[in-house]
Amino acid sequence: MTVRLVILGLLHKRPLYGYEIKQIIEEHMGDWTSIAFGSIYFALDKLADEKFIDKVDVEQEGKRPSRSVYQISDTGREEFLRLLRESWQQVERQYFSIDICLFFLEALPLDEVKNFLRLRQKTLQTMLGYIQSHRDEQMAIPEVPRLALAIFDHTLVHTQAELNWVTDLLQKMESGEYP
Amino acid sequence: MTVRLVILGLLHKRPLYGYEIKQIIEEHMGDWTSIAFGSIYFALDKLADEKFIDKVDVEQEGKRPSRSVYQISDTGREEFLRLLRESWQQVERQYFSIDICLFFLEALPLDEVKNFLRLRQKTLQTMLGYIQSHRDEQMAIPEVPRLALAIFDHTLVHTQAELNWVTDLLQKMESGEYP
């Protein structure tokens, strides 16, 4: 679902070829999604089958492998808007593997669990710093749209929430509130 | 990954058959994961191939379809601990589809976006209330382990963080800070 939305979204602006799409995703959206080559080419084929995009051109730069450039069609634009609206509307339930772990906690010695939590704390603190500095960098560039900051903030608030929760849990474990 | 961990974790306590596993997951872990029948039977087959579990019995109650009961093996217990440690240790990056949407925001009229956000606010408030009352219910039952509350808190802090962020974003959009 994400794959199609992203591809259609990027083709919405201008025609692109597969490898280029992968690069754009990594460069500009790498913090918020990750899509494998296989998925991109698979999706491009599928979208072309469905007439949401057309192969417009096969460029060739020197003797490099030739590039198949795709262009979005009118029905493709409609599909893009449909997908975008659908994604906006859904509030997805996030599942955390750590919740599952907590269910099976008794299988591990308490000390080990505490160590894991301390490690998690450190990781989260590092991540927080990384996002923050990344955000500040972006903020300094005037042509970055203000909305980009909202996306950073999103990651930020969740990471902070996670850190708070871990800290609280660890504190409760150390005070002996949990057996 | 989750599927295997959960199945091994449940079989850790006692032998079970596929349908039973599905029921336990829905009843006791329904708020934190969701695993389809197909995934369970697929994983059971795979785990049996790998000798992490053994088919011990084919019960039949009346003329109902027969049940294949699986039991965890010694290597299965090891694998369970390995998976559990692995899951504990990883701090997974969560991807939110709304972040992707924000990238393509300009494709939708601003009013529509604001409406989506208001709707999202309401949904999150409802979710928050639901989790809270669920948590209170559990708290009232003395035999529910205190840790279960930690899991509720986890969901709670993230939902609250999400709500705060949406509220902030909406406020900024309404004050005209974002075009």
Add this chain to the structure above:
DNA sequence: CCTTGTATATTCTAGCTTGTATAATTTCTG
């Protein structure tokens, strides 16, 4: 009494995603 819905229990299939391998060339780096 016949139908309908729901619970029990499993199997199958189609579709998506990832990862890895392969290929051929080109550009960067020490």
Add this chain to the structure above:
DNA sequence: CAGAAATTATACAAGCTAGAATATACAAGG
């Protein structure tokens, strides 16, 4: 200048999931 990394794409296996299909049991309701 050698070797590493990047460029572009294809192909295939393997894993995972959702959803439908299948078949029986049983309670409720008209």
